[in-house]
Amino acid sequence: MSQTVAIDYTQQIDNKDLSHIPGDYGYPWVGQAISVMTDLHNVVNDFYQRYGEVSRIRLGGQNGLLVVGADNYQKIFIDKDKNFSARMGYEKTLGSIYPDTILTSDGDEHREVRRLFQTAFKNDAMKQYIERINEVVARNLDLIEDKRSIVFFKTIKQTLMEVALNVFFGIDDLDGKETAKLIQSFKDSSEGLLALVRKEIPGGKFKKGKEGIRYQHAFLQQLIEERRGQAGTDTMTYLCNERDDNGDYFADEMIIKQAAFLLFAAHDTTTSAIIHMVYHSGKNLEWQTRMLNEIRALNKPELAYEDLDKMGDTDLVFKESLRMHPSVPMLARRTIRDSELGGFHVPANTVVWCPPVFNHYMREYWTDPYSFDPERFLPERSEHKSHSFCYMPFGGGAHKCIGMHFAAMVAKAFMFQFVQRFDYQTLKDYSPKMDHMPLPKPHDGLPLNLVKRE
Numbered sequence: 125m126s127q128t129v130a131i132d133y134t135q136q137i138d139n140k141d142l143s144h145i146p147g148d149y150g151y152p153w154v155g156q157a158i159s160v161m162t163d164l165h166n167v168v169n170d171f172y173q174r175y176g177e178v179s180r181i182r183l184g185g186q187n188g189l190l191v192v193g194a195d196n197y198q199k200i201f202i203d204k205d206k207n208f209s210a211r212m213g214y215e216k217t218l219g220s221i222y223p224d225t226i227l228t229s230d231g232d233e234h235r236e237v238r239r240l241f242q243t244a245f246k247n248d249a250m251k252q253y254i255e256r257i258n259e260v261v262a263r264n265l266d267l268i269e270d271k272r273s274i275v276f277f278k279t280i281k282q283t284l285m286e287v288a289l290n291v292f293f294g295i296d297d298l299d300g301k302e303t304a305k306l307i308q309s310f311k312d313s314s315e316g317l318l319a320l321v322r323k324e325i326p327g328g329k330f331k332k333g334k335e336g337i338r339y340q341h342a343f344l345q346q347l348i349e350e351r352r353g354q355a356g357t358d359t360m361t362y363l364c365n366e367r368d369d370n371g372d373y374f375a376d377e378m379i380i381k382q383a384a385f386l387l388f389a390a391h392d393t394t395t396s397a398i399i400h401m402v403y404h405s406g407k408n409l410e411w412q413t414r415m416l417n418e419i420r421a422l423n424k425p426e427l428a429y430e431d432l433d434k435m436g437d438t439d440l441v442f443k444e445s446l447r448m449h450p451s452v453p454m455l456a457r458r459t460i461r462d463s464e465l466g467g468f469h470v471p472a473n474t475v476v477w478c479p480p481v482f483n484h485y486m487r488e489y490w491t492d493p494y495s496f497d498p499e500r501f502l503p504e505r506s507e508h509k510s511h512s513f514c515y516m517p518f519g520g521g522a523h524k525c526i527g528m529h530f531a532a533m534v535a536k537a538f539m540f541q542f543v544q545r546f547d548y549q550t551l552k553d554y555s556p557k558m559d560h561m562p563l564p565k566p567h568d569g570l571p572l573n574l575v576k577r578e
């Protein structure tokens with residue numbers, strides 16, 4: 125009698141044969157990687173015009189499918205047949221620096237890691253986090269108090285790095301040598317992800333990235349020893365003291381990998397969201413005034429946790445900024461078994477790339493999608509509810525972002541002080557070239573003119 129042996133999909137190589145699907149691999153090896161990095165939105169629109177919702181593409185040495193459209197995303201991210209692996213989708217990119225993390229794991233393994241974060245993002249923890257955030261924001265805004273012009277990217281990048289170190293790791297000794305090394309190691313690991321050659325070649329970006337992540341792991345190991353069994357209100361303390369279903373602490377290695385990934389998942393994404401909030405409200409001044417009015421109505425210097433829901437206009441600006449510029453430009457999965465997408469047969473082990481930005485501009489769901497119109501999110505319009513996958517800045521399904529409320533809280537806490545302290549405007553007729561990777565933002569870093577408010 126023959127026995128079927130289950131195939132371990134993590135040991136299979138990528139399917140490269142997609143010749144039955146229309147598309148354009150582009151240049152040898154790099155494929156379309158460079159045009160996607162520099163001009164994502166246009167490349168995606170162009171592929172859709174030429175080939176439809178599912179097309180073959182090559183990105184950085186991998187053949188796969190570029191997929192757009194709300195129904196396709198529902199199938200991929202809700203994944204009721206458990207056929208789309210995040211682990212294998214990200215294996216050669218994110219997984220090369222951040223393997224075995226919450227996002228680069230599937231099924232039971234993934235559920236166990238998600239469990240680790242259970243306490244760290246509950247209301248009680250969030251209430252403590254906002255106090256840390258407010259203090260860091262105030263300190264960083266003091267530094268630009270007398271400036272008449274700034275490049276906003278520098279201010280927000282530094283502020284949010286300090287927020288992350290403080291909230292996640294409980295570090296506020298910013299002048300320390302260890303802190304500087306940690307920040308540099310993080311820059312290196314993020315840069316390493318962009319390396320086209322993923323081999324540890326001396327002097328290469330990827331090697332620096334791997335060294336960066338090794339440094340972070342060693343640093344976090346030390347932190348576990350300090351935090352386990354102790355009381356504290358930083359994320360690392362929560363993770364070190366969380367217990368699994370058997371009542372045991374989670375393994376050090378697991379905590380270390382997830383904590384390093386948390387810094388990566390949180391930092392650039394939130395930086396990008398706030399940059400676009402300031403960009404649009406520095407250009408569309410009526411929205412700056414609306415935010416200012418709701419902030420002044422609260423009559424406080426800093427945002428309190430219980431006032432988060434009173435920031436309605438700021439919330440609309442946050443949502444609309446993420447619609448127009450989703451912080452995660454491309455989500456990836458790999459099929460586990462043969463499947464079907466957009467009427468095409470998709471073989472097992474095929475990588476699928478999903479850029480949320482296309483759905484965020486589909487005319488079927490959005491009125492005048494190229495205009496900045498935060499009111500489209502008001503309950504009476506609710507354009508984002510036209511389809512459960514027409515708006516997905518935080519993804520969807522099992523891997524949906526665990527930091528979405530935290531990100532909204534950081535954005536509101538920052539804007540609360542920034543808008544209250546400064547009248548800000550973009551340059552006259554400002555229409556910047558946009559970067560898409562490593563994070564979406566205006567290429568010039570968003571120069572702003574500032575006037576201190578009385």
Ligand code: HEM
Binds near residue numbers: 394530
């Ligand atoms: C505006 C800011 C943010 C955006 C737009 C964003 C977006 C996303 C997206 C699209 C995913 C899903 C990726 C996928 O399915 O392939 C994701 C997952 C994740 N995000 Fe966020 N994120 C943001 C902020 C944060 C913050 C502040 C944190 C941590 C405090 C965080 C932690 C995570 C984690 C841990 C995952 C993986 C969840 C899982 O695999 O189960 N993110 N995020």
